[in-house]
Amino acid sequence: xxxxxxxxxxxxxxxxxxxxxxxxxxxxxxxxxxxxxxxxxxxxxxxxxxxxxxxxxxxxxxxxxxxxxxxxxxxxxxxxxxxxxxxxxxxxxxxxxxxxxxxxxxxxxxxxxxxxxxxxxxxxxxxxxxxxxxxxxxxxxxxxxxxxxxxxxxxxxxxxxxxxxxxxxxxxxxxxxxxxxxxxxxxxxxxxxxxxxxxxxxxxxxxxxxxxxxxxxxxxxxxxxxxxxxxxxxxxxxxxxxxxxxxxxxxxxxxxxxxxxxxxxxxxxxxxxxxxxxxxxxxxxxxxxxxxxxxxxxxxxxxxxxxxxxxxxxxxxxxxxxxxxxxxxxxxxxxxxxxxxxxxxxxxxxxxx
Amino acid sequence: xxxxxxxxxxxxxxxxxxxxxxxxxxxxxxxxxxxxxxxxxxxxxxxxxxxxxxxxxxxxxxxxxxxxxxxxxxxxxxxxxxxxxxxxxxxxxxxxxxxxxxxxxxxxxxxxxxxxxxxxxxxxxxxxxxxxxxxxxxxxxxxxxxxxxxxxxxxxxxxxxxxxxxxxxxxxxxxxxxxxxxxxxxxxxxxxxxxxxxxxxxxxxxxxxxxxxxxxx
Numbered sequence: 001x002x003x004x005x006x007x008x009x010x011x012x013x014x015x016x017x018x019x020x021x022x023x024x025x026x027x028x029x030x031x032x033x034x035x036x037x038x039x040x041x042x043x044x045x046x047x048x049x050x051x052x053x054x055x056x057x058x059x060x061x062x063x064x065x066x067x068x069x070x071x072x073x074x075x076x077x078x079x080x081x082x083x084x085x086x087x088x089x090x091x092x093x094x095x096x097x098x099x100x101x102x103x104x105x106x107x108x109x110x111x112x113x114x115x116x117x118x119x120x121x122x123x124x125x126x127x128x129x130x131x132x133x134x135x136x137x138x139x140x141x142x143x144x145x146x147x148x149x150x151x152x153x154x155x156x157x158x159x160x161x162x163x164x165x166x167x168x169x170x171x172x173x174x175x176x177x178x179x180x181x182x183x184x185x186x187x188x189x190x191x192x193x194x195x196x197x198x199x200x201x202x203x204x205x206x207x208x209x210x211x212x213x214x215x216x217x218x219x220x221x222x223x224x225x226x227x228x229x230x231x232x233x234x235x236x237x238x239x240x241x242x243x244x245x246x247x248x249x250x251x252x253x254x255x256x257x258x259x260x261x262x263x264x265x266x267x268x269x270x271x272x273x274x275x276x277x278x279x280x281x282x283x284x285x286x287x288x289x290x291x292x293x294x295x296x297x298x299x300x301x302x303x304x305x306x307x308x309x310x311x312x313x314x315x316x317x318x319x320x321x322x323x324x325x326x327x328x329x330x331x332x333x334x335x336x337x338x339x340x341x342x343x344x345x346x347x348x349x350x351x352x353x
Numbered sequence: 354x355x356x357x358x359x360x361x362x363x364x365x366x367x368x369x370x371x372x373x374x375x376x377x378x379x380x381x382x383x384x385x386x387x388x389x390x391x392x393x394x395x396x397x398x399x400x401x402x403x404x405x406x407x408x409x410x411x412x413x414x415x416x417x418x419x420x421x422x423x424x425x426x427x428x429x430x431x432x433x434x435x436x437x438x439x440x441x442x443x444x445x446x447x448x449x450x451x452x453x454x455x456x457x458x459x460x461x462x463x464x465x466x467x468x469x470x471x472x473x474x475x476x477x478x479x480x481x482x483x484x485x486x487x488x489x490x491x492x493x494x495x496x497x498x499x500x501x502x503x504x505x506x507x508x509x510x511x512x513x514x515x516x517x518x519x520x521x522x523x524x525x526x527x528x529x530x531x532x533x534x535x536x537x538x539x540x541x542x543x544x545x546x547x548x549x550x551x552x553x554x555x556x557x558x559x560x561x562x563x564x565x566x567x568x569x570x
Contacts, residue, residue, distance in 0.1 A: 229523055243444055243462040262448060269357065269524045299355070305362075312445035313452035314361040314531075316369055322453070329374035333381030340386060 007208070008047030021047070028205045045209040052207070053108050053116040055146055056090035059139040060132050060166045060175055061122030065157035066092050068194035085204060088116075091134070102135045109149060117207065118150040120178050123159040123166045127174020143181055152186040152213050153178060156200060158296055161189035161220070168302035179220060186213045189220040193296035196277055199225045217271070219299065225277075230267035230293050233275035236260065254290060264308035265292030272297040357524045360531035368535035369453070375542025376550060383551070387558065396567035407560025408553055428476050435473035439466055439509070467516060474509045477502065501545045504537040 005013075011021055025043040026036075034042070058066070070093065087093065088108035089101065096104055108116060120143065125131040129138030137145075147153060155178040158164040166175035179187050190200050203222055206214040214222045231237065239245070239259040246253035246260055259265070267275075270293050274285040287293055292308075295301040305315040354362075414426050440446060444460040451457035481502050484490045511533050515526035540546060563569075 231523070232518065241463045243460050245444065261444070269527070300358070304358075309452075310445070310448040311361075311527075312449045314365050314449060315358075316362070316365040316453070319453070319455070321366075322369055322373055325370040326373040326377050329377030330381045332374075333378045333383075334385055336378070337382045337385030340382075 006048050007051065011047075028202055042205070042209050046205060051086045053112040054085045054087050054119055055105055055108055055116055055150075056087060056093075056119040056121070057134075057139075057142060057146060058091050059120065059122030059124050059143070059160070060173065061157065061159050062165075063092055065121040065194040066090070069156070069197050069200055085117075098135070105146070109146060113149040115151050116149075117152055117154060117204075118146055119154045119156055120160045121156045123163050123173075123175035123177060124181055125166070125173035125175050126181075127172070131173040140181065143178065147182045147185055150185055152188065152207070153182060154188045154190060154200070154203060155179065155220075156190050157195055158191045158193045158299075158301065161191040162299035164193065165302055167300070187220055188213055188216065188222060191219070191221055191226070191297040192272060193301070195297070196225075196273060196279065198277055199273065221271070221297075225273045226271045226297065228271065228273075230270045230272060230275050230287070231265075234267050234287055235275070236287060249290065260287060260290075260292040262310055263292050264306065264310055266295030266298075266301070266304070266307075266311060267293040268311060270295040270298055270301075355524070355528070357528040357531070360528040360535070364532060364535050368538040372538040372541055376547070379542055379547060380550060380554075384554075391562075391565065393566070395565045398564040398567070400561045400564060403564025404557035404560040407563065408556045411556050428480060432473055432476040432480065435469040435476065436505075436509075439470040439473055439512075442466065463516070467513070470509060470513050470516075474506065474513065477506050477509065481506070497544050500540065504533070504540045504544075505546070507533040508537055 008021075022039070022043055025046060026039050028046075029036070029039045029042045056066075086108075089105040091101075094101060094104065122132075122139075124139045124143055126140055129140050132139045134142060155161040159166060159175070160178050163171075163175050163177045163180075166173055167177070179189070188203055190203060192199070199222065202225065203214060206212075206222075214224060217223045217226050219226070231240075234240075236257060236259045239257070240261055244253060244256075244258040245262040246258045247262060248254065249263065261268075265287065267287065274293070275287065278285045278288070294307045295304060298304075305313070414422050438461065441450075442459075442461040443463070443466045447457045447460050481499075484494050484498065484502075508530060511526065511530040514520045515523065515530045518526070520526060521529075537546070541549075
C-alpha cells in the first residue's frame with residue numbers, strides 16, 4: 001500500500017469487493033459491541049483511513065505472537081487491514097537489518113512523533129538488562145525511548161501484557177510487563193499465548209475508525225474481546241451443568257465431547273474470545289480439539305497450580321503439613337486433658353486436706 | 354497475587370491448618386477426659402448396643418414434645434440433608450475433597466445441587482428469622498449461635514451466586530465463596546459448628562453411661 005493511498009482504494013486494488021468490505025465492517029462493529037448504526041461510520045472511516053505508522057518491538061518472546069498474527073491463514077480482509085498499517089519497524093518482518101533497521105525506527109519516531117502506535121510483544125527483563133538487547137540497546141531503554149512519543153501502546157501477547165512465561169516463578173530475568181514500565185501512555189493489552197489474530201486487527205480497526213483506544217477491562221484488555229469468560233461461551237457448557245465430565249483424555253466422556261473441568265480446564269476463570277471467534281478462520285479452539293483451556297490470556301497463568309489441576313482443587317499446600325497440624329492439635333488436646341485432670345486432682349487433694 | 358490466588362492458596366492453607374488443628378485439639382481433649390474410672394458396679398448391658406441405641410433414639414423427637422417441636426424437627430432434617438447433598442455431591446467440591454483426602458466419589462448433576470443449595474439457604478434463613486423473633490429461642494441464643502449460622506449461610510449464598518455467575522465476575526465470586534468457606538473453617542472448631550463432629554460421639558458416650566446404670570434412654 002502506497003503512503004498516499006487510503007485503505008478503501010488499497011482494498012479495491014487488491015480485489016476486495018464492496019460487499020466483502022462491508023461484511024468485514026459489520027463483523028468488526030459487532031465484535032467491538034457497537035450498534036448496527038455504527039457500521040456505516042466504521043466503513044466510512046476505514047475506507048478513508050490513511051495507514052498509521054506502527055513500530056513493533058519484540059523483547060523476551062518466542063515470536064509466536066507474530067506467527068499468529070501474520071501467518072495464521074491465507075490473506076483475508078483482516079490480514080489486508082493488517083497490511084494496511086505502515087509497519088515501519090519489526091525484527092521478524094522487515095527487510096532491513098543492523099543499523100539500517102534502527103535508522104528506520106528512529107525515522108518513523110521522528111516523522112510520526114505523537115501519532116505512531118507502538119506494538120510490543122515479549123516481556124522486559126529488568127533483573128539484568130543484558131539478558132535481552134537489540135543493537136546493543138537494552139529492552140528497557142528501547143521501550144522507554146520509543147514509548148516517549150507514541151500515541152498509544154499495544155501490548156501483544158501475555159508476555160508483554162502481564163510478563164507471561166518469562167515472568168513465571170522464579171522469574172530468572174526479572175521480567176516485567178509493558179505497563180510496569182510505561183505509566184503515562186494509554187496501553188491496550190491484547191493478551192493470549194498467542195492472541196487471536198482478529199483481536200489485534202479489531203483493535204487497529206477501532207483506532208482507524210475512531211482515532212481512540214477501545215473500551216478496556218480492569219486488566220487493560222479490549223472489553224469487546226475479553227468481556228466474557230470461556231466457560232460462559234463454551235459449547236461444552238451443557239455437559240458441565242449435567243455433571244458429565246471427561247475423566248481422562250481418552251475415556252468415553254472425552255470421546256463424547258463432555259466437559260473438561262475435571263481435567264483442569266481454566267475456562268471459568270479465563271477471559272478471551274476463543275470460544276466465539278475461534279482460531280484458523282473460525283475452525284476450532286483448544287477445548288473443541290479436546291484439551292482444556294490453560295488460561296493463557298490471564299496474568300500468571302503459568303503459576304496457577306498446573307494446567308491439569310481442576311480449578312476447585314486449589315493450591316492449599318501439602319498433605320504432610322496438614323497431618324502436622326492435625327498431630328499438633330491432637331498433642332495439644334492430650335496436653336490440655338492431662339492438665340485439666342491434674343488441676344482436678346490437686347483441687348480434690350486440697351479439699352480432702 | 355489476585356484475590357482468587359490468595360483464597361485458593363495461602364488463605365485455604367491456613368484455614369485448613371487451623372481447622373484440623375482445632376478439631377483435633379477439641380476432639381482428642383474431650384476423648385482423653387473420658388478415661389476416668391467409673392467405680393460403680395455395672396448392670397448387665399451391651400455397651401455398643403446402648404451407645405448406638407442412644408444415637409438412634411435421639412434422632413427422633415421425644416413423644417412428649419413431638420407436636421411442639423415438629424417444625425424444628427422437620428426443618429432441621431431438611432436443612433442438614435440439603436446441606437450435605439450440596440456440599441458433598443457437587444463435582445467441583447468433590448475435586449477439592451479429592452485433592453485433600455486423596456480419593457473422590459460420584460457426583461450429582463448441577464441442577465440437583467442448585468435446588469438443594471437453594472432449599473438449604475431458604476431453610477437456614479427461615480430458622481435464623483425464627484431464632485431472632487421467637488421469644489424462647491431468642492432467650493436461649495447467644496453470639497455463638499448467630500455467628501455459626503452466618504458463617505455457614507454466607508458460603509451457601511456466595512456459592513449459589515458463583516455457580517449462577519450473578520453479581521460479579523466469576524473469579525471474584527469464587528474467591529469470595531472460598532474466603533467465606535475459610536472463615537467457616539476457622540470458626541468451626543471453636544464454636545457450635547463443632548457439633549457436626551461431637552454430636553454422635555457424645556450421644557454414644559451418654560448411651561453407654563446410661564446403659565451401665567441400667568437406664569433406658
